[in-house]
Amino acid sequence: MRDMELIEGHRAITPPEGMPVWDVDPFDTDILRDPEAYYGELRARGPVVYIPRWSVLACGQYETTRTVFSDHENFVSSRGVGLNDFHLGEPWRPPSIILEVDPPEHTRTRRVMSRALSPKVVKTLVAMFAETAERLVEELVAQHRIEAVEDLAERFPISVFPPAVGMRDVDQRILVDYGACVFNAMGPDNALRRAALARNAQIAPWIMAACARERLTEDGIGAMIYADADTGEIAADEASLLVRSLLSAGVDTTVTGIGNALHCFAANPGEWDRLRADPSLVRPAIEEVLRYTSPVHTFGRTAGRDSQIAGFPVVEGTKILCVLGAANLDPGKWGEDAGCFRIDRRPMGHMAFGAGIHGCVGQNIARAEMEAVLTALARKVARIEFDGAAPWRPNNAIHALDKLPLKLIPA
Ligand code: OVM
Numbered sequence: 001m002r003d004m005e006l007i008e009g010h011r012a013i014t015p016p017e018g019m020p021v022w023d024v025d026p027f028d029t030d031i032l033r034d035p036e037a038y039y040g041e042l043r044a045r046g047p048v049v050y051i052p053r054w055s056v057l058a059c060g061q062y063e064t065t066r067t068v069f070s071d072h073e074n075f076v077s078s079r080g081v082g083l084n085d086f087h088l089g090e091p092w093r094p095p096s097i098i099l100e101v102d103p104p105e106h107t108r109t110r111r112v113m114s115r116a117l118s119p120k121v122v123k124t125l126v127a128m129f130a131e132t133a134e135r136l137v138e139e140l141v142a143q144h145r146i147e148a149v150e151d152l153a154e155r156f157p158i159s160v161f162p163p164a165v166g167m168r169d170v171d172q173r174i175l176v177d178y179g180a181c182v183f184n185a186m187g188p189d190n191a192l193r194r195a196a197l198a199r200n201a202q203i204a205p206w207i208m209a210a211c212a213r214e215r216l217t218e219d220g221i222g223a224m225i226y227a228d229a230d231t232g233e234i235a236a237d238e239a240s241l242l243v244r245s246l247l248s249a250g251v252d253t254t255v256t257g258i259g260n261a262l263h264c265f266a267a268n269p270g271e272w273d274r275l276r277a278d279p280s281l282v283r284p285a286i287e288e289v290l291r292y293t294s295p296v297h298t299f300g301r302t303a304g305r306d307s308q309i310a311g312f313p314v315v316e317g318t319k320i321l322c323v324l325g326a327a328n329l330d331p332g333k334w335g336e337d338a339g340c341f342r343i344d345r346r347p348m349g350h351m352a353f354g355a356g357i358h359g360c361v362g363q364n365i366a367r368a369e370m371e372a373v374l375t376a377l378a379r380k381v382a383r384i385e386f387d388g389a390a391p392w393r394p395n396n397a398i399h400a401l402d403k404l405p406l407k408l409i410p411a
Pocket of ligand 1: 098099182183244245248250358
């Protein structure tokens with residue numbers, strides 16, 4: 001251990017006995033822009049592979065990915081879910097006290113967040129979500145041609161989520177960019193991560209200030225979290241960090257989910273017709289969007305002790321990339337048409353929200369946002385057509401569109 005070699009701030013490992021070795025950079029911008037071939041090859045090479053470029057393991061087959069991701073006892077989050085091992089170096093920001101912790105620390109903060117984002121709370125927001133979506137979609141349909149990333153995918157969550165949290169002043173650019181920073185920071189020290197961290201120097205102070213109790217309304221999700229500081233369930237500085245988690249994980253992800261949904265339907269007009277013919281398919285349609293174009297494509301874990309993956313030995317300190325995007329397209333799980341977007345698939349057990357004790361705590365609110373947007377669109381828009389190139393935006397952990405020029409054909 002004394003002369004342990006580090007790479008990307010984690011323990012450099014030797015290839016585990018018998019494990020396939022793949023000389024690839026999963027964070028190469030070409031792969032991040034168009035990952036499907038990489039996903040397929042990752043799954044084809046085996047349940048787990050060793051990637052020398054970053055001295056990490058990676059899995060993309062559904063079963064193994066799910067097993068590793070939900071095994072919080074062997075594969076911990078407290079050492080960071082990116083490539084840096086928090087045991088061996090300073091994290092780039094004070095760690096999240098819900099994402100980057102293990103039980104027992106995780107249990108208390110998770111309980112507070114679960115309550116603040118419970119189905120009961122989400123229910124109180126759906127009318128506001130629906131009205132906002134109706135108004136926004138009406139305006140955009142009148143416009144006819146839109147740049148759907150900024151005009152809709154970003155604008156909708158920014159119009160509803162920060163107000164739901166209780167934020168009084170909202171800045172679309174800062175909030176969306178902060179999410180991009182957090183997710184790019186999970187990757188290696190590449191150009192994406194460097195740019196994100198440089199940008200974060202300006203953003204982080206704004207974000208932390210926005211998390212203070214006196215900046216929040218008394219009736220929002222943020223106030224609910226602070227109320228748990230009054231009872232002593234958490235400390236006041238923990239409340240502000242949990243509000244930071246809302247802003248870290250709750251904006252860029254839903255922006256991406258909505259943008260990706262629009263892309264799915266522009267590319268599959270027959271599925272749009274089906275949704276319009278039967279609006280009760282909106283919920284399964286959302287799950288299929290999440291499976292087919294998972295907003296979070298890759299998330300890491302660290303082996304907290306010597307263990308095994310798919311029968312191969314894994315030493316303590318090993319970083320494992322769980323490629324959720326690959327698992328969600330695995331024909332071994334979803335069948336030979338895994339690569340088809342079908343809104344009636346009902347893809348039970350998809351990995352877009354993760355799995356296990358760290359499974360997305362905001363998934364109910366995320367679904368509610370997507371439902372509001374798709375429902376309003378299904379009522380008012382007969383066809384969603386591409387109106388130019390729709391390139392993807394490379395990010396070390398998020399699979400999002402950079403631009404999405406669309407024509408909305410009114411119903
Ligand atoms: C957090 C956090 C940040 C990014 C993602 C996430 C998907 C959580 O700060 O707690 O979960």
